[in-house]
Amino acid sequence: MKIFIDTANIDEIKEAFSWGFVDGITTNPSLIKKAITHYKDKGQDITLENYVKNLLVTAGKGHSVSLEVIGNTEDTMYEEGKLLFKKFNGIAQNVVIKIPVNPETSENGTHNFDGLKAIKKLSADGIPVNCTLIMTPSQALLAAKAGARYVSPFAGRIDDYLRFQNEIPFTKSDYYPKDGLVVNDKILHDNTIVSGVSLVQSIVDIFKNYDFATEIIAASIRNATQAQELAETGADIATIPFPVLKEMIFHHKTKEGMEKFTDDTVEEYKNIFE
Numbered sequence: 505m506k507i508f509i510d511t512a513n514i515d516e517i518k519e520a521f522s523w524g525f526v527d528g529i530t531t532n533p534s535l536i537k538k539a540i541t542h543y544k545d546k547g548q549d550i551t552l553e554n555y556v557k558n559l560l561v562t563a564g565k566g567h568s569v570s571l572e573v574i575g576n577t578e579d580t581m582y583e584e585g586k587l588l589f590k591k592f593n594g595i596a597q598n599v600v601i602k603i604p605v606n607p608e609t610s611e612n613g614t615h616n617f618d619g620l621k622a623i624k625k626l627s628a629d630g631i632p633v634n635c636t637l638i639m640t641p642s643q644a645l646l647a648a649k650a651g652a653r654y655v656s657p658f659a660g661r662i663d664d665y666l667r668f669q670n671e672i673p674f675t676k677s678d679y680y681p682k683d684g685l686v687v688n689d690k691i692l693h694d695n696t697i698v699s700g701v702s703l704v705q706s707i708v709d710i711f712k713n714y715d716f717a718t719e720i721i722a723a724s725i726r727n728a729t730q731a732q733e734l735a736e737t738g739a740d741i742a743t744i745p746f747p748v749l750k751e752m753i754f755h756h757k758t759k760e761g762m763e764k765f766t767d768d769t770v771e772e773y774k775n776i777f778e
């Protein structure tokens with residue numbers, strides 16, 4: 505399984521890449537806003553183009569960096585995707601264009617299929633696309649058919665939705681059981697999907713049936729347990745926020761064991777290292 509970092513914060517990205525196991529970066533407009541606000545609040549003068557270049561160089565060749573379009577029609581997304589790729593891919597040959605599976609924001613709009621159309625055109629041009637905001641297995645299937653290089657199902661947001669619909673209070677990092685929550689003898693579900701992990705599992709199963717080349721990026725990951733359960737699904741990639749990556753390395757008994765080994769190290773053994 506590849507591990508990406510889900511952030512646009514350059515300090516987090518630099519530190520995470522120094523750990524040696526991070527394979528890529530995913531960003532979106534909200535993550536860029538969070539990072540830019542953070543640095544501006546600290547009094548730093550940010551030029552976004554240079555900032556993006558820095559992300560690409562930090563990741564380096566062979567480590568993909570997803571950059572999202574901001575339009576919501578086939579033409580705007582296609583043009584923006586080409587522009588982002590042209591402007592930035594020369595730096596480290598690692599740009600992936602993020603396109604929402606369905607960019608329509610109004611009830612009776614006419615742009616429901618524009619994401620898929622833009623994916624088809626960008627992919628035909630040889631530009632790799634990460635299809636984002638996937639909330640159902642059907643959306644993932646359509647994105648794969650359109651030629652997406654990656655699909656990004658949002659596990660955590662499905663868990664949020666199930667809790668929200670059923671008025672269950674929660675905080676963002678709360679664990680949600682992968683096999684679902686039973687309330688009043690009924691399992692909560694969204695059209696049979698009982699959790700974010702089950703959404704990813706369903707997509708993994710569908711893609712295996714048809715041998716799609718599209719890779720699955722499990723996204724919107726909220727805690728280390730969910731990251732572990734997503735790895736069990738066989739998803740190709742998990743894109744993980746910095747605090748969750750930090751949570752994944754910790755265990756009380758590891759710390760306790762380390763303290764004991766340190767205490768027990770005898771002088772004779774220390775001498776070997778001198």
Ligand code: G3P
Nearest residue numbers: 510530660661723724725
């Ligand atoms: O990669 C998708 C991710 O950034 C969304 O995460 O926590 O905002 O649902 P979240």
